[in-house]
Amino acid sequence: MTVFEFDHFCFTYPKETEPALWDIRLTIPEGEFIALCGLSGSGKTTLLRQLKPALAPHGKSEGTLQFFGKPLAECSERSQAADIGFVMQSPEAQIVTDKVWHELSFGLESLGYDSQTIRLRTAEMASFFGIESWFERDVCTLSGGQKQLLNLASIMAMQPKALLLDEPTSQLDPIAAADFLAAVKKINAELGVTVLLTEQRLQEVFPLADRVIVLDRGRVITDASPREAGKHLLEIGHPMAAALPVPMKIHGAVANDLPCPLTVREGRNWLGAFLKESKIFYRAIPEEPESTNTDKAVELKGCWFSYEKAGPDVIKDLTLSIPKKKITCIVGGNGAGKSTALGIMAGIFKPARGKVKVNGRTALLPQDPQTLFLKNTVAEDWAETLDGRLSNAEKQKKLQETAELVQISPLLNRHPYDLSGGEQQRAALGKVLLTQPDILLLDEPTKGLDSSFKITFAKLLRELIGSGVTVVMVSHDIEFCAEYADYCALFFHGGIISSGGARAFFAGNSFYTTAANRMSRGFFQNAVRNGDVIALCNKNQNRKD
Amino acid sequence: MRNRFAELHPAVLFLYFTAVILFSMFFMHPVFLAISLFCGFACSAALHLGKTLRFSFRFLLPMLLVMTAVNPLLNHRGATILLYVNDNPVTREALLYGFSSACMFSAVLLWFSCWNTVITSDKLVYLFGSVAPSLSLLFSMVLRFVPRFKAQIRTIENAQKGIGKGADQGSIFIRAKNGMNILSILTTWALENGITTADSMRARGYGLAGRTSFSIYAFNKRDKTALIVLIVMLFPVFYGAFTGENNIRYYPSLAVKPISFVSNLVYAAYFLLCAFPLLFNAAIEVKEHDSI
CATH class of the missing domain: 3.40.50.300 (P-loop containing nucleotide triphosphate hydrolases)
Known part of the structure; x- marks a missing residue:
């Protein structure tokens, strides 16, 4: 089944001449995990919000946008609210009520479910996310990461078919961000919910996503698997390439024919395979004299x-x-x-x-x-x-x-x-x-x-x-x-x-x-920056040649 | 120790406290006052011993002494004159009335402190919700907002201090201006964040017809038993109130109904009512202990 389908979709904000989205043609099949990337102002959020009519910005749109084969605008408000979940950036501002259980039940109350159903659904969600122990707590006692997880859980309690997330981890520290993304991945893998996520940190998202769509000034410039998308960004030298996972960037900067690594583990395997061919002669970056400042x-x-x-x-x-x-x-x-x-x-x-x-x-x-x-x-x-x-x-x-x-x-x-x-x-x-x-x-x-x-x-x-x-x-x-x-x-x-x-x-x-x-680590002694690893790789390779 | 009474359904708790607080306010009869004061103290102590003792000795006891002493100095009604102060009579009735009012006041305050601990904000929200669901949501949102507001004002204050514009930096005039600025920043922030909150509500279907109100409180068998027991105990107390068992006349001279068999029964019922939280806890404790 196709969840969302854009066909020649354009969108222009009021009083603007340049369209914010231009000729978008995308098909989003059920159960896919899609990362939507782009620099600030590239139209990611505008695109994502089009998919949730209650939050869509005002403006003029052309072309069609379908949800399960039916124009999205014709779907009832009730089905839009229940079937399309949307998680926003700010963990704080999204929370409406003062108690965790009340927040979890908020959407279900809006949809008019009876107490028995709400009790079951909130209980299910609390166990799925492992948050039963906070169930009766005050929202203000939770940390930022916990708050964002609560936002996700209270959307999921409505059992949406598609989950949209607009830079959900930008306000979180790296550990909370990793936990949050793991929860999103769990939803996708275990419940089969379609996920569309906009994100700046590609490092964490690339290994999770099935497909990466890159936007630039309102146009889709890449729509491929993470490996291919990364390769394409590096080839065209797009500024977004700076955000790619480190192993990918290093792989791209070193001349080799080996498959592209995504994670640190794959990166280590790649480095091992790459360096085996040429024996490692240079293991350390020469220490620059530390400019000491005693003031x-x-x-x-x-x-x-x-x-x-x-x-x-x-x-x-x-x-x-x-x-x-x-x-x-x-x-x-x-x-x-x-x-x-x-x-x-x-x-x-x-x-x-x-x-x-x-x-x-x-x-x-x-x-x-x-x-x-x-x-x-x-x-x-x-x-x-x-x-x-x-x-x-x-x-x-x-x-x-x-x-x-x-x-x-x-x-x-x-x-x-x-x-x-x-x-x-x-x-x-x-x-x-x-x-x-x-x-x-x-x-x-x-x-x-x-x-x-x-x-x-x-x-x-x-x-x-x-x-x-x-x-x-x-x-x-x-x-x-x-x-x-x-x-x-x-x-x-x-x-x-x-x-x-x-x-x-x-x-x-x-x-x-x-x-x-x-x-x-283990291959080189003090390579800390990407440039260090790239330089050492190239040096070793040149020596062999 | 777990307070089993506090775990009862909010409606039962609400009924209980409303009844006890109203009775404590209107029954000025010494026996009723003594029962209410004693039980109020005991219930409050069962909830938080240290706080109750501090409150009683630092505030209630001094208030009791002051009110007892001040009333006869200001109020000269009553038939039994004890002595004269500056040619004004100090009467026994005024003295007793001052003491009784102070006892009444203390008892009500103690019961309110129990109310505050037991009927938490979410229980109150739930009680509102059964009457007016939208009001209860509003209440819940306010409770969410207040701690957020407080935290944000602190953050803004520190941020402004960090660029040398804190409310405690500079001359008095500049301080006042900086303080105003902090409030102004807070207002803009609140309005702007309100939009996100509204979006979040709309995204979750707020505004659709037929909204329901969910609560985690279920009325179980134990609540039913407690409610029946409470209502049964209320009857003799009301009977006593109608037949004047609780009446007392302070001025010009003391007059109470003579103690009889019926009045003893009413006292007993009132005692059982006031001691209900403690008895309930004890009963559950015994029952669950036996069943293990």
């Missing part, structure tokens, strides 16, 4: 902190020094106290004991950029942070310079909430930069950014370092930290466990390290 921007000595007087200590005997004019990344699990440590550096929290020495002015970019926006346009919002004594011309000049730096010049007159997630992040960064900090503190800055903007973002950080700013960043994004940081520190249980230059740091960890490092 310290921030020094913490023996700091202790807890949020409540009687509460547990979040920061325990933390000693840390941040070198000036460098990028320092603090990595670590959820709830380890990383963000709190950043708050201490920013002066938001005062440690109960210990010394804090900050040499310069700090500014903190919070995790949620929406907590910074105050005015109706980005320009007004930025102007608000400027010194009131400046003349208008000077103000304008400053705004323009900053807008160019964070690359949102054309969006200065938009409302901050109308920007996409990545654009909001940039607007917030601009606002923080306008306070002219000497030390820039970033809390999860790459959350929700697409992979191509991450590269731009890293360049921007480099420029700031060049102009004398110190950057401290807390992140879950190991790949980003390995690629661009000067120093890294691992946070665990309220303190720093290990720290060092980025390469030495990641090469010394066995699990908490990059995919490239996990893939090349």
